[in-house]
Amino acid sequence: MIASWYHPGNTVIHKADPRIKILLLVEVVILFFWPTAVFWYGLTAAVIMFLIILTAGLRSLWAAVKAILPLLVLVALLTPLFNRGGPALFTIGNISVGVKAAEETLMLILRFTGLTLIFYLFFLTTDLQHVILTLRWYGVPYTGALVITLAFRYIPTIAGLLGRVRDAHKLRNPAEYAAGSAKRRGLTKIRKFLPMLTSVVIASIKSIPVLAMSLEHRGIGSSVKRSSYISLPPLLHVPVQLAAGTVTAVLLSIPIWI
Amino acid sequence: MYLYRSMENVLQFEEISFSYPSYGRDPIQLFQSLCLNLKQGSIHVVLGEPGSGKSTLAQIAAGLVPKYTGGTLKGRVCIFGEELDADQAYTLIDTVSLVMQDPEQQILTTSCEEEIAFPLESSGMEQKEMKRRVGDALEFFGLSEFRRNNPSMLSGGEKKKLMLAAAYALDAPVLILDESLEEVDASFRAAYLRMLQKKAVSILYFASKRDDILFAKADFFSLLQDKLIVPVERDAEVLNQCINIPRLEGESHDFLNIQDLEFSYPEGFELRIKKLDITKHEITALVGPNGSGKSTLCKLLCGLLAPQAGSIRIRNGNNWEAAASNSLTSRAGYMFQNPDYQIFLPTVDDELSYGLRQMGLSKDEINERITEAKKRFVLPEGTIAPTVMSYGERKQLQAAVYYLLEKDLYIFDEIDSGLSFPVIERILSAFTRKSASVLLITHHMGFAQAAADRILTMKEGRIISDKRIVRDNV
Numbered sequence: 123m124i125a126s127w128y129h130p131g132n133t134v135i136h137k138a139d140p141r142i143k144i145l146l147l148v149e150v151v152i153l154f155f156w157p158t159a160v161f162w163y164g165l166t167a168a169v170i171m172f173l174i175i176l177t178a179g180l181r182s183l184w185a186a187v188k189a190i191l192p193l194l195v196l197v198a199l200l201t202p203l204f205n206r207g208g209p210a211l212f213t214i215g216n217i218s219v220g221v222k223a224a225e226e227t228l229m230l231i232l233r234f235t236g237l238t239l240i241f242y243l244f245f246l247t248t249d250l251q252h253v254i255l256t257l258r259w260y261g262v263p264y265t266g267a268l269v270i271t272l273a274f275r276y277i278p279t280i281a282g283l284l285g286r287v288r289d290a291h292k293l294r295n296p297a298e299y300a301a302g303s304a305k306r307r308g309l310t311k312i313r314k315f316l317p318m319l320t321s322v323v324i325a326s327i328k329s330i331p332v333l334a335m336s337l338e339h340r341g342i343g344s345s346v347k348r349s350s351y352i353s354l355p356p357l358l359h360v361p362v363q364l365a366a367g368t369v370t371a372v373l374l375s376i377p378i379w380i
Numbered sequence: 381m382y383l384y385r386s387m388e389n390v391l392q393f394e395e396i397s398f399s400y401p402s403y404g405r406d407p408i409q410l411f412q413s414l415c416l417n418l419k420q421g422s423i424h425v426v427l428g429e430p431g432s433g434k435s436t437l438a439q440i441a442a443g444l445v446p447k448y449t450g451g452t453l454k455g456r457v458c459i460f461g462e463e464l465d466a467d468q469a470y471t472l473i474d475t476v477s478l479v480m481q482d483p484e485q486q487i488l489t490t491s492c493e494e495e496i497a498f499p500l501e502s503s504g505m506e507q508k509e510m511k512r513r514v515g516d517a518l519e520f521f522g523l524s525e526f527r528r529n530n531p532s533m534l535s536g537g538e539k540k541k542l543m544l545a546a547a548y549a550l551d552a553p554v555l556i557l558d559e560s561l562e563e564v565d566a567s568f569r570a571a572y573l574r575m576l577q578k579k580a581v582s583i584l585y586f587a588s589k590r591d592d593i594l595f596a597k598a599d600f601f602s603l604l605q606d607k608l609i610v611p612v613e614r615d616a617e618v619l620n621q622c623i624n625i626p627r628l629e630g631e632s633h634d635f636l637n638i639q640d641l642e643f644s645y646p647e648g649f650e651l652r653i654k655k656l657d658i659t660k661h662e663i664t665a666l667v668g669p670n671g672s673g674k675s676t677l678c679k680l681l682c683g684l685l686a687p688q689a690g691s692i693r694i695r696n697g698n699n700w701e702a703a704a705s706n707s708l709t710s711r712a713g714y715m716f717q718n719p720d721y722q723i724f725l726p727t728v729d730d731e732l733s734y735g736l737r738q739m740g741l742s743k744d745e746i747n748e749r750i751t752e753a754k755k756r757f758v759l760p761e762g763t764i765a766p767t768v769m770s771y772g773e774r775k776q777l778q779a780a781v782y783y784l785l786e787k788d789l790y791i792f793d794e795i796d797s798g799l800s801f802p803v804i805e806r807i808l809s810a811f812t813r814k815s816a817s818v819l820l821i822t823h824h825m826g827f828a829q830a831a832a833d834r835i836l837t838m839k840e841g842r843i844i845s846d847k848r849i850v851r852d853n854v
Contacts, residue, residue, distance in 0.1 A: 130528070249528075250490045272488065282532055283721075289684045289714075290722040294781065295738055296710040321724040324767060328720070332485040335444040339478055340488070340546075341502020343470040349504050351497035351514070 127245040129178040135247045140256040142367040143244060149371055150240045154233045160225055163232040170239045178246055186242045194231050201227040255354050264348060280326060287321040390554050390582045391418035391441060396455035410436055412607040421580035423597055427587050428604030429800050430772025434586035435481055438558040442478040443469030473503055477547035479560040483539040487531045492523055495531055496546045517545040537563040537670030557585045562797040563823050565669040566593060573597045588800045592826055623801045625808045625831040630661040630815055640690035643680060651676050651841040663818045665828035668838035674821045678791045683708030713787040717794040719778035729762030731777060735785045753780045756810050772803055779807040791819045796827045
């Protein structure tokens with residue numbers, strides 16, 4: 123998934139140095155946790171959405187939002203229940219939703235959406251090899267970077283595996299998977315998911331020793347200093363980016379100063 | 381550590397005995413005082429039935445077993461005359477390259493070029509040299525267009541090529557190939573072996589059946605059987621086994637029709653089939669290079685993918701009806717290459733009875749059919765867990781599961797991969813009694829010609845030839 127988020131392109135964000143991008147990413151994350159007005163959360167989230175549209179199109183933005191939509195709905199439904207008090211904004215049955223609760227809900231939704239989208243924008247415009255090189259540049263040990271690479275490698279693999287297993291099960295018992303099948307509701311649906319999960323877990327567990335073999339067979343564990351197939355551009359060659367990054371960082375930190 | 385120096389035997393197994401951990405049961409001895417010498421610059425083929433221990437032996441040679449699997453290993457493995465240090469298998473990186481049977485599990489990175497570069501980075505190679513080697517490997521293996529693609533998006537054969545490309549870039553003098561050329565197209569197999577011979581690479585190839593291209597180039601043959609390796613001559617009967625699949629019983633008639641079918645993936649691959657009829661009581665082989673669209677066509681035929689244009693019609697009595705995906709899914713069975721995707725229940729009996737219970741059969745009838753299937757496919761006791769069965773046994777269980785389901789079309793994806801001819805023969809012969817059509821995806825032309833009544837050749841998403849075969853073995 124994350125590995126396949128990368129959307130090749132020639133935009134300014136694509137071309138920006140990943141070391142600067144990762145710094146800005148951290149700053150935006152801090153911003154979304156900084157106690158400030160909801161307006162700033164909204165503005166930042168809107169800017170990120172605009173950048174995603176510019177970079178990869180509206181459909182790409184919708185794909186990311188769609189993935190977190192169930193959680194956003196859950197937040198919208200549950201937050202007012204735990205934030206009572208203050209003047210009522212509106213009432214549904216016995217539940218009255220106050221201004222404070224509405225603000226809290228909006229803030230949580232914007233924070234969660236903003237954080238998701240800033241990471242999405244980062245992976246959308248930075249290929250994984252550069253992410254790993256950047257982490258290593260910032261001092262993350264190679265083994266740490268390798269663990270991250272393998273995690274990113276295995277997320278789409280397991281997702282793909284689940285798809286293949288689902289297809290295989292569908293072919294063995296098509297009636298269960300027919301559209302609108304009465305059998306596939308509620309708990310039954312969860313119960314029917316278990317065999318698929320079993321196949322995925324078995325296949326995943328079986329792959330562990332082979333993965334370990336593959337790593338050692340390809341030199342992991344050796345004391346030879348590891349070289350790198352690609353390199354990050356020299357920082358000195360990107361002063362404009364540094365300047366632009368600094369300006370962006372200052373602009374982003376306005377809510378912190380206010 | 382292992383200096384590449386001129387000597388006759390580059391890899392030696394001396395009195396190797398090995399057994400896997402028993403987990404409370406009686407330990408099974410896989411090898412008993414097994415010996416083998418791989419001579420410099422030679423191609424040595426070791427032929428063995430599924431489950432005979434070919435993969436284990438390959439991994440012992442690379443120092444990975446028993447380190448990662450457990451088990452008891454006795455004897456010595458010597459590489460260029462020096463005993464292998466099994467605690468430091470990584471030291472073999474520039475001496476011995478192993479390409480495992482399942483490439484999927486070996487892939488470590490998220491782009492093809494990075495995958496090839498990974499071991500080169502481990503050996504500390506300079507970036508310029510790495511770029512040259514990665515570029516050469518991508519070009520030789522026809523993967524240049526996938527340079528930045530995620531390997532998980534490649535077809536099965538392309539993934540195998542990618543792992544071979546990684547070994548090619550390392551340029552180690554000893555190459556251990558565990559059925560690594562299965563699923564790789566024939567023309568490429570020949571070119572690849574020619575190149576290796578030219579470079580005088582010493583190759584230990586583990587195979588489960590005859591491959592004309594490989595066997596023609598091999599210098600030595602051995603048989604892995606009864607815990608031992610026995611040398612055999614080129615003309616030995618065991619190396620020249622033929623497959624004999626009986627013709628499907630019943631009169632042939634078209635039952636599935638494709639017109640102007642179109643399907644494309646976002647990555648750009650397009651499948652276009654102008655017209656195709658699939659005939660009942662007929663075995664059709666689908667051949668073609670890796671990435672030519674064979675699996676995509678089969679997924680369309682069994683309703684796992686929906687056509688973007690054109691039609692698939694299915695015969696219902698005397699009428700032809702447009703076939704919806706659900707209808708195709710219930711009438712077609714697709715046996716995936718990896719049996720583990722389709723096996724998910726605790727015991728053999730559970731697996732076999734699952735589909736029969738869905739069909740609403742009585743307990744006695746279910747038991748009767750299961751007993752017959754177990755006998756036909758030579759399956760172990762019904763209480764055995766499929767996870768502890770060998771690959772060949774799991775493949776036979778997968779086939780038995782489909783044998784018990786009533787389908788009009790049975791698709792076998794690379795059934796010949798990793799199985800011996802007698803096992804393939806046993807599986808396919810069972811299906812000849814069905815009132816159905818059989819479609820075989822394969823890269824093995826000899827197998828296609830021996831088993832099929834018709835061969836469809838695909839290239840770049842099109843069917844480029846449709847030939848009838850006159851079989852003399854039926």
